[in-house]
Amino acid sequence: MVEKEEGIEVNLLSRELLRELEDKVGFILKEIKKGKVMVLEEGLTAEEQVDLIQRTMREIDQDSFIGVEAPGFHTPGAKLSFLARLLRRTPPPRMMVIGPARLLKTIKKDGRSIRALIVTRTPSGHLSITPPEEAKRVVEGVEEVEEGPEEEITVEEEAGEEVGVVGPGEESEEEEIWE
Amino acid sequence: MGIFDRLLSKLKRLFKKKRLRVGIYGPPNAGKTTLANRISKDWTGETVGLATEIPHETRKAVEKKEIVIKVGGSQVTFDIVDTPGIATKIDFHEFVEDYGLDEEEARRRAKEATEGVIEAIKWLDNVDGVLVVMDSARDPFNQVNITLIGNLEARKIPFIIVANKIDLKESSPATIKNAFPQHPVIPVSALTGYNMDSLYHAMVKYFS
Numbered sequence: 001m002v003e004k005e006e007g008i009e010v011n012l013l014s015r016e017l018l019r020e021l022e023d024k025v026g027f028i029l030k031e032i033k034k035g036k037v038m039v040l041e042e043g044l045t046a047e048e049q050v051d052l053i054q055r056t057m058r059e060i061d062q063d064s065f066i067g068v069e070a071p072g073f074h075t076p077g078a079k080l081s082f083l084a085r086l087l088r089r090t091p092p093p094r095m096m097v098i099g100p101a102r103l104l105k106t107i108k109k110d111g112r113s114i115r116a117l118i119v120t121r122t123p124s125g126h127l128s129i130t131p132p133e134e135a136k137r138v139v140e141g142v143e144e145v146e147e148g149p150e151e152e153i154t155v156e157e158e159a160g161e162e163v164g165v166v167g168p169g170e171e172s173e174e175e176e177i178w179e
Numbered sequence: 180m181g182i183f184d185r186l187l188s189k190l191k192r193l194f195k196k197k198r199l200r201v202g203i204y205g206p207p208n209a210g211k212t213t214l215a216n217r218i219s220k221d222w223t224g225e226t227v228g229l230a231t232e233i234p235h236e237t238r239k240a241v242e243k244k245e246i247v248i249k250v251g252g253s254q255v256t257f258d259i260v261d262t263p264g265i266a267t268k269i270d271f272h273e274f275v276e277d278y279g280l281d282e283e284e285a286r287r288r289a290k291e292a293t294e295g296v297i298e299a300i301k302w303l304d305n306v307d308g309v310l311v312v313m314d315s316a317r318d319p320f321n322q323v324n325i326t327l328i329g330n331l332e333a334r335k336i337p338f339i340i341v342a343n344k345i346d347l348k349e350s351s352p353a354t355i356k357n358a359f360p361q362h363p364v365i366p367v368s369a370l371t372g373y374n375m376d377s378l379y380h381a382m383v384k385y386f387s
Contacts, residue, residue: 045329046325046326046328046329046330046332046333047329047330047333049322049325049326049329049330050300050326050330052267053265053266053267053296053300053326054296054297054300056267056268057269057293057294057296057297058293058297060268060269060289060293062270062271062286062289062290066268066269066270067266067267067268067269067270068267068268069267069268070267070322071322072322072325074320074325089332089333090325090328090329090332090359090361092329093325101267101268101270102270109320110320
């Protein structure tokens with residue numbers, strides 16, 4: 001019997017694809033609730049981010065989904081264009097990683113890189129994603145194993161090549177971790 | 180003062196709102212309620228809410244009306260709204276493990292906190308100005324700060340960034356100023372009251 005590989009799916013969404021989405025925030029949230037980590041080539045605007053926060057708050061269920069983690073590359077104030085300063089407009093993040101808060105933890109970020117952990121196991125065992133029944137199975141499974149290493153990903157702006165771009169409705173054949 | 184200036188001044192007085200509603204916004208534990216209490220105590224002698232070290236202590240917006248601030252010969256009446264902290268995630272385990280709450284209380288607090296975030300965002304439609312409170316001992320480039328500032332810019336709501344907690348040794352209000360050079364930043368300690376006069380001057384200047 002062949003055992004199915006387990007892991008966390010990381011999807012990279014191109015700018016073009018993001019712009020084609022009718023309900024970008026809805027799509028992202030739906031995917032995140034499935035336990036996927038999304039890397040956006042173009043960050044969400046401030047309005048989209050506040051929409052994401054509101055919708056996330058409505059979806060939070062303490063047993064299965066505690067919210068999102070969404071670090072992005074922001075232009076440092078000193079590097080803002082003259083026009084941006086004049087108009088007092090902060091540009092949206094140039095790139096963004098969004099994932100379930102229980103799985104994705106930002107370690108450090110600055111204008112050049114984002115270091116994040118994709119948590120695969122926690123000491124307390126309350127690592128779970130929807131649906132609750134599945135979550136229960138995951139938690140039980142975690143309790144039985146020793147605490148193991150966590151996957152660490154580093155996303156650097158310069159290394160922004162598209163790796164395994166997955167569009168809405170498509171499923172990747174293999175789970176991808178961008179290390 | 181020329182005729183034009185006098186006319187402009189009269190027009191400004193004519194159309195100026197008598198009371199301005201200012202929202203206090205920011206991530207959890209930035210010191211929003213401490214700031215609301217400081218402002219209210221300084222001008223009315225009363226406090227607004229309970230400030231504790233546990234995140235999401237304020238889970239419903241609290242409005243303190245008719246705070247009359249008088250600085251430099253000007254007088255402006257503010258209604259101050261202390262809003263719940265905005266967050267992208269709320270985990271009840273944090274309340275249990277880090278602050279010793281029992282599970283039932285932690286779950287209730289988490290549930291109320293999610294509703295509080297939604298309520299805080301809704302209040303943005305009903306404020307004339309905003310004090311964005313940031314902890315100057317932490318990285319200002321967190322998602323809440325960026326989202327908040329981007330939305331205020333888009334909605335054209337005037338705001339002041341309050342670089343709070345400058346009484347802490349590790350605080351760096353300059354980091355906040357460098358992060359948002361296009362906006363006014365006032366370093367204060369809401370806890371000790373340090374530099375609050377500068378904030379009152381800025382509130383009168385930018386909001387009225």
